[in-house]
Amino acid sequence: MERIALITGGTRGIGAEVSRALKQAGRIVVASYVGNDSVAQQFHEETGIRVMKFDAGDFAACERGWTRSTKRSARSRSS
Amino acid sequence: MDEIHEAVGPIEILVNNAGITQDATLAGLTRDMWDAVIDTNLGSCFNLCKVTFDRMRKRAFGRIVNIGSINGQTGAYGQVNYAAAKAGIHGFTKALAQEGARFGITVNAIAPGYVDTDMVRAVREDVLQKIIARIPMKRLGVAHDIARGVVFLTADDADFITGSTLSINGGQHMY
Numbered sequence: 264m265e266r267i268a269l270i271t272g273g274t275r276g277i278g279a280e281v282s283r284a285l286k287q288a289g290r291i292v293v294a295s296y297v298g299n300d301s302v303a304q305q306f307h308e309e310t311g312i313r314v315m316k317f318d319a320g321d322f323a324a325c326e327r328g329w330t331r332s333t334k335r336s337a338r339s340r341s342s
Numbered sequence: 343m344d345e346i347h348e349a350v351g352p353i354e355i356l357v358n359n360a361g362i363t364q365d366a367t368l369a370g371l372t373r374d375m376w377d378a379v380i381d382t383n384l385g386s387c388f389n390l391c392k393v394t395f396d397r398m399r400k401r402a403f404g405r406i407v408n409i410g411s412i413n414g415q416t417g418a419y420g421q422v423n424y425a426a427a428k429a430g431i432h433g434f435t436k437a438l439a440q441e442g443a444r445f446g447i448t449v450n451a452i453a454p455g456y457v458d459t460d461m462v463r464a465v466r467e468d469v470l471q472k473i474i475a476r477i478p479m480k481r482l483g484v485a486h487d488i489a490r491g492v493v494f495l496t497a498d499d500a501d502f503i504t505g506s507t508l509s510i511n512g513g514q515h516m517y
Contacts, residue, residue: 264498266354266355266498267352267353267354267355268353268354268355268356268357268496269353269355269356269357269390269394270357270359271357271358271359271360271386271390272359272360272361273357273359275459275460276457276459276460276461276485277359277409277454277457277459277485277488277489278357278359278360279485280484280485280486280488280489281357281359281485281488281489281492283489284486284489284490284492284493285355285357285489285492285493285496287493288493288496288497290355290496293353295360297360297382319358319360319382319386319389319390320360320378320381320382320385320386320389321381321389322385322388322389322392325386325389325390325392325393326393
């Protein structure tokens, strides 16, 4: 079923594989990352998975990030 | 938030995976190293659950998987901060599972063992070989070993599984 999944630290290591596997399972995946833009961009290009940059350890950033992730999903779904 | 909810619906599956290590024995562990690891590994779990839980509750559906660690179960030399954060993940999971159950929200943890990622490859080679020798499966895990556990726990029909910890560690720690 089409459900939105957010994976923090989702562009590298275990998180990247979790993102891929959930996409494979039919989920709409958003992968957050905090620092490494080039790895995140490469991950996005390889997988088509949406990436977004925010610090999951920062509460205010999470509040903003959550809003942004769903807005991006909205654009993706309507296109 | 309401406008976004109308447009697409909320995050229904949350995987709290973000994690770092800053290892040192207590003598060398600074307050900053403590805070960084607690904030990233455990604080992030609170933060994202806090901003997504209410929407899950209103929709009567949610799947939360928190990535803990074998080292949160056993402790590890030079990882007071990391072991505390990961043990915190496991307590957090069991507490929030009790709150979410009546709303169709499941909250589970996965406790990976040693998985072949940059984080583990940063461990000194001789130390890593000793670790592998203690794993009954005699190998490091691969990321997909963990990912398939997440897919299982976040399935729509995994609705009777909550508050559990799935250890995926090649048999390195059992209880």
